[in-house]
Amino acid sequence: MRNRRKKQSDPIFPLKIDELKRIMERKFENNPDLAFSIYEQANKKVAVFSISYMIEAEMVENYLLRPLLRMEEEWSKETIMNEIPLGESDTKDKLEDILTAIMIGEVFVYVEGEDAVVSYLLSNKEKRDLTQAETESLVLGPKVAFTESIVTNLNIIRYGIRSTDLVMERLEIGERASREVRLIYLKSIADDADVNTMRQRLQDLKVDEIEDTSVLMQYIEDSSPTIFPQFYLTELPDRFAYSVMKGRVGVLVENSPSSLIAPSSFFSFLESTEDLYMRWNAGTFLRFLRFIALIISVLLTPAYVAATTFHYEIIPTQELITIGESRSVVPFPPIYEALLLEFSIELLREAGARLPTKIGQTIGIVGGIVIGTAAVEAGITSNFLVVLVALSALASFTIPNYLMSTSVRILRFPMIILAGTFGMVGMMFGICFLIIHLLKLKSLGRPYLAPIYPFRWEDINKVLYRLPMSKQYKRFVSYQPKDFIRFGKRKSAEKKDIDE
Template identity: 70%
Template sequence: MRKGKNKSSKLFPISVDKLKTLMESKFENNPDLSFTIFEKSEARIAVFYISYLVEPEMVEQFMLKPLLDGKSKWTNQSILNEIPLRSGSKIEKLEEILDKILIGEVYIYVENEDAALSYLLDKKEKRDLTQAETESLVLGPKVAFTESMITNLNIVRWSIRSTDLVLEKIMIGERFPREARLVYVKSLADETDINTMRQRLKELEVDQIEDSSVLMQYIEDSSLTIFPQFYLTELPDRFVYAIDKGRIGLLVENSPTATIAPSSFFSFFESTEDLYMRWHAGTFLRSVRFIAIFLSIFLTPLYVAATTFHYEIIPIKELLTIGNSRAIVPFPPIIEVLILEFFIELLREAGARLPTKIGQTIGIVGGIVIGTAAVQAGITSNFLIILVAISALASFTIPNYLMSTAIRIIRFPMIILGGLLGLIGIMFGTCFLLIHLLKIKSLGRPYLTPIYPFRWEDLNKALFRLPIAYQSKRFYSYQPKDIKRYKKNKAKTKKDIDE
């Protein structure tokens, strides 16, 4: 589609020579436009398409060969009967031809007919299935989504073999349309969530969508918050797990990441790997992640507050150690911490942007060299390097990259508040953060569910894991149509093989 286009009148009938001139002018004499005229028994036809968008073997074998070898007179109806392809349709308007030729359609026009014939013979460029790069797992499926919509739909359909699975097609983008698929199980997903997501997608007026992550920013509830409101994943098993819980998924053509909505704050700290482990290990690892959030946000700000205003909260022996290590440091604690945190972010960003092997070397060697040199130069203390390293490691435990980035950014204003106002400043920042989280919504649902509004029955799914027999129900907070996943009593029943 083209932005601001007017309703066009019928193009046909027209001579093939005039049609060729018109198409070449529309495509600015593009050499990739293939426009060929054939003649037989005083009848003339034109076959035209964009060469790199179609499969040339299919054009030759299934279109040109039947056309040229056939003995019947060329008409639209005879061509539809002779060409062994099911996708043939009649197109009458120029705007429609210009739109669809760019997605790999091949057109046949018989001179003086009132419509052209269209066949979709697009070339599918895709990469092979590989392991996920940003969401690594020890247990569970390793396959990741690709940029091909067809491949991604096949993965989802293979995982959810149900006639209730809906793959609703929505075109997004007025100037450069791109296909999106709204994915949900009709007998599970809440109708309000489905309608809300559908409305936001269909009412979106934008030239083009580059990726799922960009689309997420257009349709999220608040664009001002630093926290992601929809979960982006490249793992099909994570996507399918969310669909089974009654949530909604979104796939976008040419994007290797899928969107899950609605999402709560706590869902960003879940990993599907928790499901593949025993419940003891799953609960332990999830608890480690929540502790890691606290350490990542508050560890260095508390150091700054304690060494600037509140020496009394530090044990005497530890205070002597910190004093000795800071004796030659010329900066106040807030500047010292900000410098070191900035160095860590530089190393992290450099390691992520460089090739894998070089990036790992830069991260390890750079950290050791800069850390040692910084202590010897008197820029920072040994004690602070340990705290900053723990804080950085804690942020890596968060399974979701977007949430991990948000936590890293929050740390900096916390450090500044701790350096300016001490513990009062940290408490002010914490209260502001909690109030902000309480106000956020994801697809119209509270972001802090099941803590606010409080739902006791969902705590064992969000904060920790119980044995499988006690996981028989889906999240109440997402209001699925069917709350039960399986019968609890039968799940507990244990039978011998001879019973």
């Protein structure tokens, strides 16, 4: 009875095996999946216990139980560890540690009267094969994506960053259902302040469980009320490795196919790894295209609403006649018309995402055409606005990151309301509020609009446009990496023929 009153964090051994069995059965509410076997040898008792479906049964039978029962030496903690050096072995003497480890597939061996149990990690982890990324499509570059197995993900990263400088710190997060979390960075490049800040935020997190990397991101981000993501969430190992090599900090969570990259600026959400794999001039063109698409996605529909509601004078006369004829049969003011169409587009997008792939694509294309045509013929909306809304929707698809794309889509609704209520003045108020909000945001304590604010000219070519590879000899200075230089500037400019 004395042992029962001990805290889970206190050592509970030595114990009688029958007492240990009662404790485990009580903790698991007599769960039938708790396998607890007792063996005897010359007046010595040993217990082998685990969760049956969490372990490799064949390995336990062939490489643990058989050698254990055939041992000629007297059973003890030391002799078992010496005679059965199987995989990752350890000793534990606290109930809390045993309960945590048994749920990840460890098998325990306890010799009656000893002061600790011997544990072996023989987990049977189900995992899917490596596949292409679903949310981040690429034309050039590696297409393999992370999986739910953290061991597989660590192998992929280690294969991509073959450096002894790579640090993979292991943390356990979750008070009731703990999960393994890895903090990953390059020791000689990553800024210590970023590493320490991320480590502290992870260690200070007191929650029951972490469902996914995206959930962890919401717990540790700098500002919760904002609509903008402050950490980059990616399922591409090459994007993760590229960011870590630039001096950023990465985080992996067990049973999650996504990784987290910090700090991240607003402009990093408009970058794609394809910009790196293309020639510098093509990459620069695509970046400019995304910036223009961002402006179109946020402001095109609100500008139409403001112009047709308050500012007819800014529309060319011939175009004004066309718009007037198009809207002559529409009974709603432009603000309701725009909100209705935008809401319909979002419904189609959400329905297409939730349905099976082939059906979803059909619903998105056919539904958009049918609803748009029917709405114009029924006089619910004008054909001019249908074109603008479709163009805004297309522009939002060019943003590589799904979280940022979602934020931009949501921004259109308050901008339309401001434009329909106050005209261009309302739009300017919305734009100014948005800029001020972005200036105040931080990512892991770093400015969200770096390198525009604070301004650093040497980093502009890394966010707004691309230079040839021979000119990109510096890392992102705004994040203060320990080593700013990627390679020598003078050596990169030298070009020699084979006979020189």
